[in-house]
Amino acid sequence: MVAKQGWRLIQFPNSLVSKVLRARYFRSCSFLDAKPGSNPSFIWRSILWGRQVIQKGARWRIGNGSNILVYKENWIPRPDTFKPISPLTLPIDTTVGEVMDDENNWDVAKLNQHFMQEDTEAILKIPLPRSQKVDEMLWHYDKHGEYSVRSEYQIALKLKAPDEPSSSGSNSKRWKVVWSMELPEKMKIFMWRAARNLLPTAENLWKRKCLKDPICQGCNREVETVRHALLDCKAARKIWYHATSSVQIPNAQNQDILEFIYEVWSTWGKTEAEQAIAFCWAVWFARNKRIFEGKKSDPRASAAKAESLLEAYHRARKPDASHIHNVKRIVQKKWEPPPGNFLKVNVDAGINNRDQVAGLGAVIKDPSGKIVAADTKQVPLREGVSFAEAEAMEWGLQVAKELSLSALIMETDCKEVVDLLNNTKGSRIGISWVISDIQEQRRDFKEVKFRHIPRTCNTCAHSLTKLAVGANTSAVWLDHIPTEILNVLNSVV
Numbered sequence: 001m002v003a004k005q006g007w008r009l010i011q012f013p014n015s016l017v018s019k020v021l022r023a024r025y026f027r028s029c030s031f032l033d034a035k036p037g038s039n040p041s042f043i044w045r046s047i048l049w050g051r052q053v054i055q056k057g058a059r060w061r062i063g064n065g066s067n068i069l070v071y072k073e074n075w076i077p078r079p080d081t082f083k084p085i086s087p088l089t090l091p092i093d094t095t096v097g098e099v100m101d102d103e104n105n106w107d108v109a110k111l112n113q114h115f116m117q118e119d120t121e122a123i124l125k126i127p128l129p130r131s132q133k134v135d136e137m138l139w140h141y142d143k144h145g146e147y148s149v150r151s152e153y154q155i156a157l158k159l160k161a162p163d164e165p166s167s168s169g170s171n172s173k174r175w176k177v178v179w180s181m182e183l184p185e186k187m188k189i190f191m192w193r194a195a196r197n198l199l200p201t202a203e204n205l206w207k208r209k210c211l212k213d214p215i216c217q218g219c220n221r222e223v224e225t226v227r228h229a230l231l232d233c234k235a236a237r238k239i240w241y242h243a244t245s246s247v248q249i250p251n252a253q254n255q256d257i258l259e260f261i262y263e264v265w266s267t268w269g270k271t272e273a274e275q276a277i278a279f280c281w282a283v284w285f286a287r288n289k290r291i292f293e294g295k296k297s298d299p300r301a302s303a304a305k306a307e308s309l310l311e312a313y314h315r316a317r318k319p320d321a322s323h324i325h326n327v328k329r330i331v332q333k334k335w336e337p338p339p340g341n342f343l344k345v346n347v348d349a350g351i352n353n354r355d356q357v358a359g360l361g362a363v364i365k366d367p368s369g370k371i372v373a374a375d376t377k378q379v380p381l382r383e384g385v386s387f388a389e390a391e392a393m394e395w396g397l398q399v400a401k402e403l404s405l406s407a408l409i410m411e412t413d414c415k416e417v418v419d420l421l422n423n424t425k426g427s428r429i430g431i432s433w434v435i436s437d438i439q440e441q442r443r444d445f446k447e448v449k450f451r452h453i454p455r456t457c458n459t460c461a462h463s464l465t466k467l468a469v470g471a472n473t474s475a476v477w478l479d480h481i482p483t484e485i486l487n488v489l490n491s492v493v
């Protein structure tokens with residue numbers, strides 16, 4: 001969150017980062033008064049960006065009042081200003097200490113003289129230490145005075161609340177959709193900030209004159225808007241590429257992130273929309289890591305992180321997860337055609353333990369559901385079912401390559417293979433070479449996605465494995481698929 005780093009500067013003034021920043025940017029004033037300075041670093045600009053939230057939520061806990069300016073600083077525990085509302089009758093640089101007496105109590109006479117009743121009453125309620133203590137900054141919206149992401153969010157909500165009624169009807173429908181999603185809190189908050197254009201993108205920092213130009217540091221080509229950072233930048237695309245869901249990013253540059261999520265929701269469904277938000281979150285996370293820590297994240301790892309966080313969240317939220325899972329699976333019980341530019345390859349393996357053979361099957365279909373190719377192959381049985389399933393995947397990919405297909409969605413009902421291919425699990429000894437072969441071959445395509453699907457969606461490929469187990473040959477059928485094969489395939493669709 002944007003305010004966190006700034007809050008640390010206040011809370012830990014002696015930390016290394018605080019010292020470095022203070023020496024450079026606010027040697028002679030407080031952090032809250034610090035200016036961007038000449039040639040500010042990216043980090044400093046981002047911290048200043050978050051400071052506005054701090055200024056809305058942080059206030060002084062009064063020790064001796066010697067550091068706090070009466071009219072300029074937050075010290076009266078009364079949102080939203082935390083400052084006196086009385087007209088200025090004392091010198092502008094009067095400190096709070098100067099409206100206290102020598103015994104560290106409020107100087108009631110002085111208060112009555114210079115402040116309106118509303119202020120005086122609020123000030124007299126402020127507890128003071130019996131002996132003099134150092135003034136400290138606290139976070140007003142937390143009962144322990146500690147800054148937290150959640151409370152920052154509440155502040156941000158307050159800051160933005162007046163805008164709410166003006167938002168159009170269709171927007172409020174979209175918001176409802178976002179809030180109805182089952183997502184970790186941090187992802188929801190992130191989405192909210194992204195859709196509100198509150199992320200400190202280069203464009204936003206530039207608009208606030210914190211940055212010299214609004215150009216994206218990820219590609220050095222385009223203005224870094226929220227949409228660019230999360231969807232269009234090549235750095236973002238690298239992560240999206242590894243999404244196991246079938247969500248496509250439309251090339252509609254003027255579509256904002258909220259519209260995008262809404263479109264995903266209405267086109268592909270809630271699960272996909274949740275995944276899309278998780279991906280936006282992971283993209284932003286990787287972007288910050290790159291900019292602030294200079295660390296390049298493996299896009300595959302970022303993608304896996306988004307998906308595993310989501311999965312863990314759903315698992316933890318539903319003690320009865322297996323049951324819910326079943327319900328979902330029943331909803332998606334039929335094979336679904338691939339989107340626009342993709343072909344779908346369904347693969348499966350069947351085992352014959354008596355003959356120690358495995359039958360592999362693959363069916364390739366176009367977006368209209370028409371069979372482009374079907375193929376079978378018999379192989380010796382090696383490590384076990386998963387191994388054969390991986391071989392089926394490899395075989396399917398080989399056939400697709402021979403057919404010069406470019407964009408594929410590869411589906412199997414073997415979760416282990418998909419997890420290994422998408423790198424969410426470490427590879428096992430035996431199967432790993434097949435996996436690395438597949439990953440090698442994947443490079444020959446423009447795009448290949450690996451997806452796990454329930455068996456009920458993989459019946460075509462499954463029926464082919466039965467043929468393959470029984471026939472010691474490999475076969476590929478293209479346009480002219482023999483009637484008996486078609487009968488097998490059509491009988492299960």
Ligand SMILES: [Zn+2]
Nearest residue numbers: 216218219233
């Ligand atoms: Zn970019």
